[in-house]
Amino acid sequence: MGWIQDYQPAGGLWLSAALAALPIIVLLVTLGVLRRSARLSAALALITALLVAVLLYRMPAGLAFDSAAMGLVFGVWSVAWIAFHAVYFHNVTVATGRFDDIKAVLAGFSEDRRLQALLIAFGFGALLEGIAGGGSPIAITAAMMAALGFPPVKAVVLALLANTAPVAFGGLGNPLIVLGRLTAPILGMKQDQATDLFSSMVGRQLPLLALIVPGFLIVVLAGWKRMIEVWPAVLTAGLSFAVMQFVTSNFISPSLVDVVAALAAMASLWILTRFWQPPAVWRFDGEEPVKAGASLGAAKAERGALYAWAPYVVLIAAIFLSRIGTIFKNLPEWLDLTKLLHKADWVFAWPGLHKEVVQHAPITPKDSPYAATLTVDFLYSPGTVALIAAIVAGFAMGAKPGLLLATYRRTLHQMRWALATIFMILAIAFVMNYSGATQTLGLALATTGVLFPLFSAYIGWLGVFLTGSDASTNSLFGPMQVISAQQLHVDPILAGATNTSGGVMGKMISPQNLSIGATAIGQSGQEGALLRQTFLWSVVLTAVVGVISLLQATVLSFMIPSP
Numbered sequence: 001m002g003w004i005q006d007y008q009p010a011g012g013l014w015l016s017a018a019l020a021a022l023p024i025i026v027l028l029v030t031l032g033v034l035r036r037s038a039r040l041s042a043a044l045a046l047i048t049a050l051l052v053a054v055l056l057y058r059m060p061a062g063l064a065f066d067s068a069a070m071g072l073v074f075g076v077w078s079v080a081w082i083a084f085h086a087v088y089f090h091n092v093t094v095a096t097g098r099f100d101d102i103k104a105v106l107a108g109f110s111e112d113r114r115l116q117a118l119l120i121a122f123g124f125g126a127l128l129e130g131i132a133g134g135g136s137p138i139a140i141t142a143a144m145m146a147a148l149g150f151p152p153v154k155a156v157v158l159a160l161l162a163n164t165a166p167v168a169f170g171g172l173g174n175p176l177i178v179l180g181r182l183t184a185p186i187l188g189m190k191q192d193q194a195t196d197l198f199s200s201m202v203g204r205q206l207p208l209l210a211l212i213v214p215g216f217l218i219v220v221l222a223g224w225k226r227m228i229e230v231w232p233a234v235l236t237a238g239l240s241f242a243v244m245q246f247v248t249s250n251f252i253s254p255s256l257v258d259v260v261a262a263l264a265a266m267a268s269l270w271i272l273t274r275f276w277q278p279p280a281v282w283r284f285d286g287e288e289p290v291k292a293g294a295s296l297g298a299a300k301a302e303r304g305a306l307y308a309w310a311p312y313v314v315l316i317a318a319i320f321l322s323r324i325g326t327i328f329k330n331l332p333e334w335l336d337l338t339k340l341l342h343k344a345d346w347v348f349a350w351p352g353l354h355k356e357v358v359q360h361a362p363i364t365p366k367d368s369p370y371a372a373t374l375t376v377d378f379l380y381s382p383g384t385v386a387l388i389a390a391i392v393a394g395f396a397m398g399a400k401p402g403l404l405l406a407t408y409r410r411t412l413h414q415m416r417w418a419l420a421t422i423f424m425i426l427a428i429a430f431v432m433n434y435s436g437a438t439q440t441l442g443l444a445l446a447t448t449g450v451l452f453p454l455f456s457a458y459i460g461w462l463g464v465f466l467t468g469s470d471a472s473t474n475s476l477f478g479p480m481q482v483i484s485a486q487q488l489h490v491d492p493i494l495a496g497a498t499n500t501s502g503g504v505m506g507k508m509i510s511p512q513n514l515s516i517g518a519t520a521i522g523q524s525g526q527e528g529a530l531l532r533q534t535f536l537w538s539v540v541l542t543a544v545v546g547v548i549s550l551l552q553a554t555v556l557s558f559m560i561p562s563p
Contacts, residue, residue, distance in 0.1 A: 002356040002369060003063060005436035007443055009056050017444035019056055020437035023049035023428055024476065039417050042424035049428045053435035064431060066353040070372060071430030075423040075475075077376050078181055081383035083471070084419065086131055086171045088411045089390040093311050095407045096397040102309070110273055112281045113150070114218050114230045118237050120144055121158045122214050123266035126166035126241065130258025131315065131386075137163050138517045149287065154221070156517035157533045160508040161217055164541065165210040165241070166258040167470050167504035168202045172319070172382035173254030175470035175503075176202065179478045179496050182429070185371050186482050187492060189563060195254060200561040201497035203249025203257070205548055206504070207242035209541065210261075214238040216537075222282060230278050233269060240268035250561075253323040255382045259316055311393035318389040322380060341379040349373050353434065362487060363439050370434060422472065429475040442483030452488055453553045456481055456495050457502030457546035461538070464506030473503045490553055491560050498549040505542040508534040 010016040023045045030041040050068060053059040093099045109119050121141050128137040138159045145155035168175055173195075180195025187194055214237040218227040227234060244261040252260070325331055325338025333339065349355075355369035378384065394404050432438045448455050459481065463473025478496055485495035507513055514530045552559050 002358045003060055004358045004360060004367070005363075005370075005439065006057060007363070007436055007440050009058065009436075009440075013440070013444055013447075016056075016440050019052065020432070020440040022052050023432065023437075027428075037417070038421045039424070042421045042428070046424045046428050046431070049431040049435075049437070052437060053431050057435045057437065059435045063353060063356060064435065066350065067372075067430045067434040068427040070350045070353060070374065071427035072423045074181075074374060074430065075426030077374075077381070078178060078426075080419045080422050081381060082174045082177065082386070083171050083383075083422065084411065084415055085383040085386040085390065086174070087415060088408060089311070089315060089386045089393075090128065090131055091407050091411050091414075092390045092394045092399065092404065093397075095403055096394060096399050098311065098397050109270070110277075111283070112230070112278055113284060114222055114226065114278070114282055115233055115269070115273065116148060117145070117150075117158055117217055117221055118214055118230075118233055119266060119269055120148075121162035122217060122237055122241075123262055123269060125159060125162045126258050126262035126265065127312070129163060129166040129170040130172070130256075130262055131312070137166075138513055142517050149284065151284070153529060153533075156530055158217055158221060160513065160517060160530065160534050161220060161537060162213065163507055163513075164504050165206050165213050165245070166262065167464075167507050168206055168500045169199075169245075169249065169254055169257035170470065172386060173199070173257060174382070175474050175500055176254045177382070178471045179474040179500060181375070182433075182475060182478050183482045183492070183496055185373075186479060186486075191375060193563065197493045197561050197563065198497050198500065199254035199257070200250045201493050202500050203246050204559045204561070205497060205501045205545065205552070207246045208548060209501075209544065210242040210245055211238045214241075220537075226282055229280075229282070232276055233272060233278075236268045236272045237265045241265040253319060255319050255323065255385075256316060259312065259319075263312070263316075310396060311389075314393040314396065315386065315389040318385050318392070319382065322385050338380070342377065344377070344379045346376040346378065347373060357434050359439070362443065363483060372434070422469075425469075425472045426475050429479070432476075433479050438480045439483055442480045443487060445480065445484040446487035449488065450554075451550070452484060452490060453494065453498060453549035454543075454546035456484075456498040457505075457542050457549055460499035460501065460503035461506040461542045463499070464503040465510050470500060470503045470507070473506075474500060491557075494549060494552055494560050498545065501549070502542050502545045505538050505545060509538045 007013075008016045010019055026048045027041050027045040030036045030044055031038060036044075046068065050064050053064040053067075054061050090099075093102075110116060124144075125137040125141040128140055138156070141162070142152075142156040142159040145158065146152045150158070176198050177195055179198050180193075181191045184191040184194040215227055215231075215234045218230060218234060241261045241264065244264040245257055248257040248260045321337050322341055323338055325336040350372040353372040355371060357370040357372075358367050359370050360367045391404060394407075429438075445452065445455065445459075459477050460470075460473055463477050464470055474496075477499055481495040481499045482492040484490075485492040509531055517530060
C-alpha cells in the first residue's frame with residue numbers, strides 16, 4: 001500500500017496544524033521580521049519542511065527528499081522556464097533600443113499628469129506584468145514616471161497600486177499554470193483543463209477590480225474632484241481592460257490575458273485623447289507647461305517608434321498560434337498547432353515517489369495512492385513560446401546573434417537568486433503536499449465554515465506578502481485551498497481562484513516589491529514610507545476580493561465555471 005499519511009500527527013487538529021505551518025512561519029519570520037534575503041528564508045523554510053515531514057509526520061526520509069527533488073524539478077520547468085524567458089523577452093527589447101522608443105512615445109502622450117499615470121502605471125505596467133512579471137512593472141513604470149517629473153515616492157506608490165489587477169495573469173499566465181498543474185491531481189482532471197477553469201474563474205473576479213483601479217489611482221494622485229474631471233479616461237481604461245481580461249481569460253488563453261487587456265486599455269486611451277481632453281491640464285504645483293519644441297520632439301518620436309511595438313505583436317501571434325487548438329475546437333489536424341506541439345510532451349512518474357504515498361478519508365473517499373507525475377511540455381510551454389518570440393523579434397529589430405546570447409547571459413545573472421528561491425519554494429510545497437502537512441492545514445481551515453471564501457482571499461494575500469509572487473503563493477497555498485473547499489463542499493475552482501485573486505493585493509506591500517520600487521527611484525531605505533501609503537489600500541482591496549468570493553460561493557454561484 002505504501003506509506004499512509006496521518007492528518008493529525010500531534011493528536012489534535014489545531015495543534016497538528018500549528019506544527020504543520022512551521023515552514024510557513026519560518027519563512028514569514030525570517031523574511032518579514034528578521035529581514036533576511038528571500039533565498040536564505042526559503043532555504044531555512046525548506047529545511048524546516050523536511051524536518052516536520054520526517055519527525056512529526058513520520059514520513060520516510062527517502063520519500064521526503066524525493067518529494068523535495070520533484071518540487072525542485074517542477075520549479076525548474078513549470079515556473080522558472082516561463083518566468084525566465086518572459087524577462088528575457090523584455091530584456092531583448094531593452095538591448096535593441098526599442099524600449100527607449102516606446103518610453104518616448106509614452107512620455108509624449110499627454111501633458112496631464114493624470115492621463116500619464118493611467119497610461120504608464122495602469123496600461124503599460126499591466127503590459128510589462130503580462131510579459132515579464134516579477135518586479136519589472138514596478139521598477140520600470142516608477143522610474144519612467146519619476147523621470148517625467150512625478151515626485152519619486154508618489155511614482156512608486158502609483159506603480160504599486162496599479163500592479164494589482166494584472167498580477168494573476170503575470171509572466172504569461174504563470175500563476176494560473178502553476179495552480180492548475182499542482183491541483184489537477186487533487187481535482188481529478190488534466191492539467192490544462194484545471195488551468196483553464198482557474199483562468200475563467202479569476203477572469204470573473206478581477207475584472208470587477210479592474211473597473212475601479214484606474215479611478216482609485218487618480219484619487220490617490222490628485223484627489224476625488226480631479227478624478228471626476230477625467231472620468232471619461234478613467235472609465236475607458238478600466239472598462240476596456242476589464243472586458244478584454246474577461247474575454248481572454250475565459251475564451252482564449254491565460255497566457256495572453258494581460259498582454260491583450262493592457263494593449264486594449266492603452267489603445268483605447270490613445271484613441272480617446274485624440275478626440276477628448278480634460279477641461280484643464282493638471283500638473284504638480286509649480287510645474288511649467290511643456291514647451292512647443294518638446295511637444296514636436298515627442299510627436300517625432302511617436303512616428304518613429306510605431307514599429308517598436310512589433311515585438312509585442314510577435315509575442316501575441318506566437319502565443320495565439322500555440323493555443324489555437326484550445327481557442328478553435330475541431331480544427332483539422334494539419335491546422336491544429338496546439339496538438340502538434342503537445343506531441344513533444346514528456347510525461348513520466350517520479351521514481352521512488354509515484355503512488356508510494358497513500359491518502360485517505362476525509363481527504364479522499366477511500367485509501368488512494370497519491371500520484372507523482374511530471375509533464376515537461378517542451379514546445380507548448382509559454383516559456384518556450386516566449387523564447388522563440390524573443391529570438392524572432394530580436395532579429396526583426398536588427399539584433400545580432402551575439403547580442404541575443406549576451407542578453408541571455410545577463411538575464412541568467414540577473415535572475416539567478418530569484419530562480420534559486422523559486423526552486424526552494426516549490427520544493428517546500430511538494431514536501432508539505434506529500435507529507436500531509438498541506439492536508440492538515442486544509443482540514444483546519446475547513447472549520448471556518450461559511451466564511452471560508454473570505455479567509456481564502458487573505459490566505460492568498462499573506463502568501464504574496466511573504467514571497468512577492470502570485471505563482472509562489474499558489475504553490476504554497478493552492479492545494480491547501482482546494483482541499484479545504486472540498487471538505488466544506490465549496491467549489492474548489494472558486495477557492496483556488498480566490499487564492500490567486502486575493503494574492504494580487506499583497507503585491508503592493510510585499511517587502512521585495514517595496515525594495516524594488518525604492519531602488520528604482522534611488523530611494524533605498526524608503527520602504528517603510530511606501531508601506532505606510534499602501535498597506536491600508538492592500539487590506540481593503542483584499543476584503544473586496546473576499547466579499548466577491550463569498551457572494552460567488554452563495555448567491556452568485558452561476559458565475560463559477562463548470563468542467
